[in-house]
Amino acid sequence: MFAPRDSDEYLLETERRVIRVRLHWASLAWDIFEAVALLAVAVMVSYLLPPSMWLLQNILWYAALFVVLRFAYVVLLWWVERIVVTDKRMMMTTGIITTKVLMMPIGKVTDLTYERPLMGRIFGYGTMVVESAGQIQALNRLEYLPKAEQVYDAISELVFGDKEAQAARFSMIRAQRLAKRRAKVG
Structure with a gap:
């Protein structure tokens, strides 16, 4: 459906690929920290709330779901981003x-x-x-x-x-x- 194209599809027939890499996983370090911290806060606050505050608990769980979905999107963006060096040019696909x-x-x-x-x-x-x-x-x-x-x-x-x-x-x-x-x- 929305499958990203492989970066090699953008190469010319006369080009030779020298290197193809994606960014290091360390570029996701802040996003990992942020997601884990927000999830931990949502879970702790949700369990500390009394059962009478069920609406706030539900809001916290939906916020946690949003955090997980956002993190999945960031990881998917990282996964499809490629840096390609050929004998004629440097390219980055995102x-x-x-x-x-x-x-x-x-x-x-x-x-x-x-x-x-x-x-x-x-x-x-x-x-x-x-x-x-x-x-x-x-x-x-x-x-x-x-x-x-x-x-x-x-x-x-x-x-x-x-x-x-x-x-x-x-x-x-x-x-x-x-x-x-x-x-x-x-």
């Missing part, structure tokens, strides 16, 4: 009912900055700041990026690396993936 695709050509990237806070080191995420020629692009700051070092290295190689070596490496990777698919089918 949305459940209405899909939004953010895009920036790799050729526009002039500088990359990679940050990894203490919590990022513990849980395995980082922030990457992508700068382009005097413009603020849609994908200029990517927070809670899992495998941020690999994404940083891949984009650096695409932007600043040897183009012929990249083409040879992508051909080898494509051949390996094709061989794996054939092995699974056969």
